[in-house]
Amino acid sequence: MSIDFEKEVLKRKDEIIKDLQELIKINSELTTFDPSRVGAPFGEGNKEALDWMLALGKKDGFKTVNVDGYAGHIEYGDAKEFVGMIGHLDVVPAGNDWTYPAYGAEIHDGKMYGRGTEDDKGPTIAAYYALKILKELGVKLSKRVKLILGIDEESGWRCVRHYFSKYPESPVSGFIPDADFPLIYAEKGITRTVLKSSFIDERIIKLEGGFRDNMVPDFAEAVLVYNASYQQLFDKYVKENNLDATFKEENNQINIRVKGISAHGSLPELGKNAIDLLFDILKALKIENNLTLLADKYLTHDNYGKKLGVNYHDEEMGDLTVNFGVLKYDGKDALIYLNLRYPNNVNYDKDVLPKINNEIKEFNFVATVEHHQQLLYKDPNSEMIQKLMNVYKKHTNDVDAKPLSIGGGTFARAMPNVVAFGPHFLDKPSYIHQKNEFIIIEDLIKATIIYTESLYELAK
Structure with a gap:
């Protein structure tokens, strides 16, 4: 069957944009x-x-299924595989100081602005339209196609754990529309490492x-x-x-607020960490206690x-990274959340966590792991990866493209x-x-074209 995938997607361009705008306008931050x-x-x-x-x-x-409000799926076909x-x-x-409303889905200069436009509502709509186009064309497929919808990816993956407890089947192939082109074959391990301590500093009401x-x-x-x-x-x-x-003085209190620049936790070097600046x-101000000394010496x-002595560089997957993401102190209990991502050849439980604990005990802090996603690695020469890469190259003319390794974590870890x-x-x-x-609207449409033909190649 000969299909002009680009033509079919462009016919639906206005529809794709309209549906994405409606979805972006829903504020789906976890409460x-x-x-x-x-x-x-959630x-x-x-x-x-x-x-x-x-x-x-x-x-x-x-066919659609809502799995107890945790997740759901949209499905086409009846084949076993x-x-x-x-x-x-x-x-x-959303954070602060947006130029356009974070949930306005406004379009300016060929770009749709809004929280989730790229991560991950836009790509999910693109994947949905890829599926919809194959259905509307009546394409005969040898496999079912299933788009699973999670609503807790940014916080703990409880959505997909619950989903797969009810639908434990595994696909024969597939992709996660939540990263970079040309394709991701390896992802660093990710941990939420929590540092805790209790002490009283009567100078501090809150950090x-x-x-x-x-x-x-x-x-x-x-x-x-x-x-x-x-x-x-x-x-x-x-x-x-x-x-x-x-700096504000009011009611015998002083409020200090400092601004930084946000970035993805997998690329902390691209941001400006406001917590770092606050500790500076x-x-x-000459405020010293176990928390400020710990932060200055190790974080x-x-x-x-490097300060903790856990730095590591892998030639294929890059550096171990640490993002000092969250700080809470109420004058008594201190809580720090680190987003730590590690490449190949790092044993987090054996080497990294014990090393952290050995260092921070100097200031009476203890580190534990609240969430851990194991490292992901797939053979970049596999048949599935070659099929997807070929479709990408066809629609981009990026003929020398190679699959990538990243520090981000995607739902590719959630199913085989x-x-x-x-x-x-x-x-x-x-x-x-x-x-x-x-x-970028043009990129959204291009991704939809790539996804449509990729689904066809995997399921035909």
Whole structure:
């Protein structure tokens, strides 16, 4: 069967844009997780996004399933073997200082702005339309195709764990539309490493920074008991270091707030960590305690774990990275979330965690692991990868392209026989997990073309 995939996608361009705009307007940031909240364990916004997507599938004549409000799927065909995709509809917090509304889905200069446009609602819509086009063309396939929808990818993957407990089948092939083109064959291991301690510092009422460990924090603040010396020390340090920070005195308290620049937690070097900057200010104010000393000696201004002695470089997969993502201290209990990502040849449980604990015990802190995604590695020469690469090359003329290794983590770890595949083109800017996230409309359409033909090649 001869199909002009580009023509078929372009015929539906306006429809694709309209549906993505509707989905972006749903704020699906995780609020709280409550398994007793029937049908909405991840909150109403995440429920609304899942319901909206399943309703779209049902309207277009697909079989749809909602798995207890945790996840769902849209399915085409009846064959035993299937080709699988997983997209996610949850988003990281929007953060601050957007040029256009984070949930406005406004289009300016050929770009749609909004949280989730590239990560991962835009790619999920592209994958959905790839499936829809094959159905509308009546293409005969030898395999089922199933688009699984998660709503807890950014927070803990409880959605897919629950889904696969109810639908444990594995695909024969597939892809995850939540990374980069040309294709991802390896992903670093990822941990949420939590550092805890308890101590009293009567000078501090509160320290807080960051939204999620997998985002470089773009804000941090300190609420301090009033001290007449702080203003002059603050002004001098901020001026000398050209920081974007404010100092407010009110009700015998001082509020200090510092701004940074957010970035994805897998690439902390691309951001400006506001928590690091806050600790620099506290040091300038001559505030010392176990927390500030720990941060200065082992954590701040170090994206590669050199201060902790856990730095490592792998020729194929790159560096171990550490993102100081979240800080909380209420005058008594201190909590730090590190997003630590490691390449091949690193044994996190045997080598890294014990090393961290050995260092931080000096300041009475203890490190534990709250979440761990094991490293992923697929043979870049496999038949499936070659099929996907060939489709990518056909529609981009990027004939010398090679599959990639990344520090990000995708749902490719959630089921076997799949790899991460697009939608981001490496020669274009990306603002995922940052303010002003957008997707270039032309790239969204190009990704849809690639996904449509790729599904056909895998399932025909």
